[in-house]
Amino acid sequence: MDIDDGVTPARMRAVLGTFTTGVVVVTAMGERPLGFTCQTFASLSLEPPLISFSPARTSTTWPHIRELGRFTINVLAHDQSELSERFAAAGIDRFAGVDWAPGPSGGPVLAGVSAWVDCELEAEYEGGDHTIVVGAVRSLERSPGRHPLIFYRGHYAPSEHWDSWPRIGN
Numbered sequence: 001m002d003i004d005d006g007v008t009p010a011r012m013r014a015v016l017g018t019f020t021t022g023v024v025v026v027t028a029m030g031e032r033p034l035g036f037t038c039q040t041f042a043s044l045s046l047e048p049p050l051i052s053f054s055p056a057r058t059s060t061t062w063p064h065i066r067e068l069g070r071f072t073i074n075v076l077a078h079d080q081s082e083l084s085e086r087f088a089a090a091g092i093d094r095f096a097g098v099d100w101a102p103g104p105s106g107g108p109v110l111a112g113v114s115a116w117v118d119c120e121l122e123a124e125y126e127g128g129d130h131t132i133v134v135g136a137v138r139s140l141e142r143s144p145g146r147h148p149l150i151f152y153r154g155h156y157a158p159s160e161h162w163d164s165w166p167r168i169g170n
């Protein structure tokens, strides 16, 4: 089937931005802590336990994390949109002033995240101007009572509405 002329990157962004996601920061510990913001995260398989996400081919951080072969997925909470922006920004020390502790693999677990997932790199596939990374889950944890950060059409969902949602328990 031919591709319609109207299928431009701008239209892809506008239309596919209606698909709502959470936001994660993928981190790892090399000579210094590494991390970048990512919304293409997904749970992939239960047995074996696998997750996936898609770094852009232009990502400067992913090649370093790939070389380390281990990384930590940090699921951001509703009040962490600043961290999302910080870990997407260029030309700054992304970890400056950020509170974190090493996870089981040494990958930074950012303070206050709603969950973290420690992974080993399992596979990487072609995906146009991105690649599809598959991670084998080695350990994971969630924080009770932390609501998620939600990203929709280029914006973060306002977090004050969470007060009317049921609290997430254990």
Ligand SMILES: Cc1cc2nc3c(=O)[nH]c(=O)nc-3n(C[C@H](O)[C@H](O)[C@H](O)COP(=O)(O)O)c2cc1C
Residues within 6 Å of the ligand: 023, 035, 036, 037, 038, 039, 040, 041, 054, 055, 056, 057, 058, 059, 060, 061, 062, 084, 085, 087, 088, 089, 090, 151
């Ligand atoms: C909410 C949000 C979601 C993002 N999702 C992705 C993503 O799924 N894949 C990706 O490669 N970049 C994504 N980015 C952009 C990267 O975080 C950004 O390009 C960053 O500069 C990459 O840094 P790097 O060059 O150090 O790898 C996202 C940014 C934001 C704010």
